[in-house]
Amino acid sequence: MDIQRIVLKKNIVVLGAGFGGIACVLRLEKLMRKYPAIRKTYNLVLVDKRNYHLYTPTLYDVATTAADDASSVSIKKAVATPTEEILERKNIQFVQGHILGTDIKEKKVLLDDAPALPYEYLVFALGSEAAHFNIPGIKEHAISLKWLDDAIHIRSTIRRKYEEKAEQGELAIVVGGGGPTGVEFSAELSGYIKELNLKFKKAVKLIVTIVEGSPTILPGFDLWTVTKAHKRLTALGIHLKTGCMVSRADDKAVFVKPSPDAAEEGIPYDSFIWSGGVQAVNVLSNGGVSVEKRGRMETDSYMTCISPDKHLDIAKNIFAIGDNACFYDPETHRPVAATARLAIEQGKVAAQNIFRDLLGKPRKAFTFWHYPYVIPLGGKYALAKIGPVHLEGLLAWAFHEFVELYYLWSITNDNWKALARWWRGLEIFSKND
Ligand SMILES: Cc1cc2nc3c(=O)[nH]c(=O)nc-3n(C[C@H](O)[C@H](O)[C@H](O)COP(=O)(O)OP(=O)(O)OC[C@H]3O[C@@H](n4cnc5c(N)ncnc54)[C@H](O)[C@@H]3O)c2cc1C
Incomplete structure (x- = not known):
C-alpha cells in the first residue's frame, strides 16, 4: 500500500493482524460502511509484518504431525489465512511492514523501511512473545x-x-x-x-x-x-x-x-x-503509555490506554487489546489470561468505541465473562467447558474442530475457501489420531 496516499486522510491505524486486530478492523469497517461522511474523512489501515493471519490453537498439531506429505507450505496453507483474502472487498488498507515503535506526541507509527504513518486513532494488537524470565540456558x-x-x-x-x-x-x-x-x-x-x-x-x-x-x-x-x-x-x-x-x-x-x-x-x-509464559512484544515499551511489569499496556474498561501522566489526555485515542492489554478480572483483580477469544472481544469493543467517538456518542465498557474453552489432549480427545457444561472425549474434540471452522468462516468472505482450509488441516493433523 502506498503510504503517501494514506496520509491524505485521517487514519485509524490498527497494529497487528492477529485475532484482536482482525476482529477490530472487520467490525469497524462494517460500522463505517453505512456512513459515507466518515469514510470520506477516515482511512482504516491495518499494519502487520506478515501477510497472513495465524490460527494459533492448531500450532500444537503443526509441531507434532506425522503426515509425511505435510510440507511446510501445505501446513501453512492449513493454519494461515492470507490477509489479502480476509480484506477482500473491504474498505481496509493493508500495510505490510515491521513496526519499530510509535511517537505518540507526533501521533505517528514508526516503520522499518517506510515513512512514518500518521494516525488519529491507534489500536495496539501486536500480540506477545515467549518470556524466558532470565532463566539461564x-x-x-x-x-x-x-x-x-x-x-x-x-x-x-x-x-x-x-x-x-x-x-x-x-x-x-x-x-x-x-x-x-x-x-x-x-x-x-x-x-x-x-x-x-x-x-x-x-x-x-x-x-x-x-x-x-x-x-x-x-x-x-x-x-x-x-x-x-x-x-x-x-x-x-x-x-x-x-x-x-x-x-x-x-x-x-x-x-x-x-x-x-x-x-x-x-x-x-x-x-x-x-x-x-509470554510477555508483550517489546515494541510496546516505547509506546509512551503506561505498561506493567510484563510489558503489557494498562487500559481502562473502554480498552483505552492510560497515560503515565494522569493530567495529559495524550493516550485517549490509543487502545490496546488482546495480549497487548493488561485487563484485570473485576472479581479476582488479577490480570485476565490472554486468549484468542479475549482478543477478539476486546478488538470489537475498541472498534465500537472508535466509531462511537466519530458519532459523538459516549464509549461503552468492555464486560469480561468466562469464555468457553476447549483443550485437546491427544488424538480425538479433548476437554471443554461451555458455561456450566463440561464436555469430554470425542464430543469436546468435535467442538474444538467446530470452533475453528466457525472462526475461519467469520473472517473471510469465501466460505468455500475457509472450509477447504479447515478440511486441509483436518486431513493433515488427524494422521496421528
Ligand atoms: C501455541 C499456542 C496455542 C494457543 N492456543 C490457544 C487456544 O487454543 N485458544 C485461545 O483462546 N488462545 C490460544 N492461544 C493464545 C492466543 O493465540 C493469543 O492470546 C492471541 O493470539 C492474542 O491475539 P492478539 O491479537 O493479541 O495477538 P496475535 O494473534 O499474536 O497477533 C499479533 C500480530 O502482530 C504482528 N506483529 C507482532 N509484532 C509486530 C511488529 N513489530 N511489526 C508488525 N507486526 C507485528 C504479528 O505478526 C501478528 O500477526 C494460543 C497461543 C499459542 C502460542
Missing part, C-alpha cells in the same frame, strides 16, 4: 512454541532426534510450562512418535516430562478440567513435575527445584520445548 537450548516457524522447527527437530535416538530406543522430551500449550503439545506427541514407530518399524520409547511451577498443571482452570487432564496425561505415560521451577538448562539437561533453597534435580533431554 532457556533462550539458548529450548525451542519456544509461539509462532508457525517455531512449530515447524519443533516438528523437524523431534523427527531428527527420533532418527538419531532410534537405535538406543529412547527419546526424552522436556516441556517447560504446564499451561494449555504445554499439555496439548505433550499429549499429541505420543501420537507422533507412535506413527514414526509404525513407519520405521521401531519401538522407540517416548519419555515426556512436563515441568510446571504451580502445584497443578493448567493453573487457573477449574478443578474438573485439571483432574481430568492430569488423569489423561498420566494415562499417556507423561511425567508431571508440578510445583517445580526450572532453575537453568544446559545442552543436556533441564534443572528443576521445588523451592529456591532445595537441591537441583537434572532431567536429561533430547529436545527441550518451552511454553512457560
Whole structure:
C-alpha cells in the first residue's frame, strides 16, 4: 500500500493482524460502511509484518504431525489465512511492514523501511512473545512454541532426534510450562512418535516430562478440567513435575527445584520445548503509555490506554487489546489470561468505541465473562467447558474442530475457501489420531 496516499486522510491505524486486530478492523469497517461522511474523512489501515493471519490453537498439531506429505507450505496453507483474502472487498488498507515503535506526541507509527504513518486513532494488537524470565540456558537450548516457524522447527527437530535416538530406543522430551500449550503439545506427541514407530518399524520409547511451577498443571482452570487432564496425561505415560521451577538448562539437561533453597534435580533431554509464559512484544515499551511489569499496556474498561501522566489526555485515542492489554478480572483483580477469544472481544469493543467517538456518542465498557474453552489432549480427545457444561472425549474434540471452522468462516468472505482450509488441516493433523 502506498503510504503517501494514506496520509491524505485521517487514519485509524490498527497494529497487528492477529485475532484482536482482525476482529477490530472487520467490525469497524462494517460500522463505517453505512456512513459515507466518515469514510470520506477516515482511512482504516491495518499494519502487520506478515501477510497472513495465524490460527494459533492448531500450532500444537503443526509441531507434532506425522503426515509425511505435510510440507511446510501445505501446513501453512492449513493454519494461515492470507490477509489479502480476509480484506477482500473491504474498505481496509493493508500495510505490510515491521513496526519499530510509535511517537505518540507526533501521533505517528514508526516503520522499518517506510515513512512514518500518521494516525488519529491507534489500536495496539501486536500480540506477545515467549518470556524466558532470565532463566539461564532457556533462550539458548529450548525451542519456544509461539509462532508457525517455531512449530515447524519443533516438528523437524523431534523427527531428527527420533532418527538419531532410534537405535538406543529412547527419546526424552522436556516441556517447560504446564499451561494449555504445554499439555496439548505433550499429549499429541505420543501420537507422533507412535506413527514414526509404525513407519520405521521401531519401538522407540517416548519419555515426556512436563515441568510446571504451580502445584497443578493448567493453573487457573477449574478443578474438573485439571483432574481430568492430569488423569489423561498420566494415562499417556507423561511425567508431571508440578510445583517445580526450572532453575537453568544446559545442552543436556533441564534443572528443576521445588523451592529456591532445595537441591537441583537434572532431567536429561533430547529436545527441550518451552511454553512457560509470554510477555508483550517489546515494541510496546516505547509506546509512551503506561505498561506493567510484563510489558503489557494498562487500559481502562473502554480498552483505552492510560497515560503515565494522569493530567495529559495524550493516550485517549490509543487502545490496546488482546495480549497487548493488561485487563484485570473485576472479581479476582488479577490480570485476565490472554486468549484468542479475549482478543477478539476486546478488538470489537475498541472498534465500537472508535466509531462511537466519530458519532459523538459516549464509549461503552468492555464486560469480561468466562469464555468457553476447549483443550485437546491427544488424538480425538479433548476437554471443554461451555458455561456450566463440561464436555469430554470425542464430543469436546468435535467442538474444538467446530470452533475453528466457525472462526475461519467469520473472517473471510469465501466460505468455500475457509472450509477447504479447515478440511486441509483436518486431513493433515488427524494422521496421528
Ligand atoms: C501455541 C499456542 C496455542 C494457543 N492456543 C490457544 C487456544 O487454543 N485458544 C485461545 O483462546 N488462545 C490460544 N492461544 C493464545 C492466543 O493465540 C493469543 O492470546 C492471541 O493470539 C492474542 O491475539 P492478539 O491479537 O493479541 O495477538 P496475535 O494473534 O499474536 O497477533 C499479533 C500480530 O502482530 C504482528 N506483529 C507482532 N509484532 C509486530 C511488529 N513489530 N511489526 C508488525 N507486526 C507485528 C504479528 O505478526 C501478528 O500477526 C494460543 C497461543 C499459542 C502460542
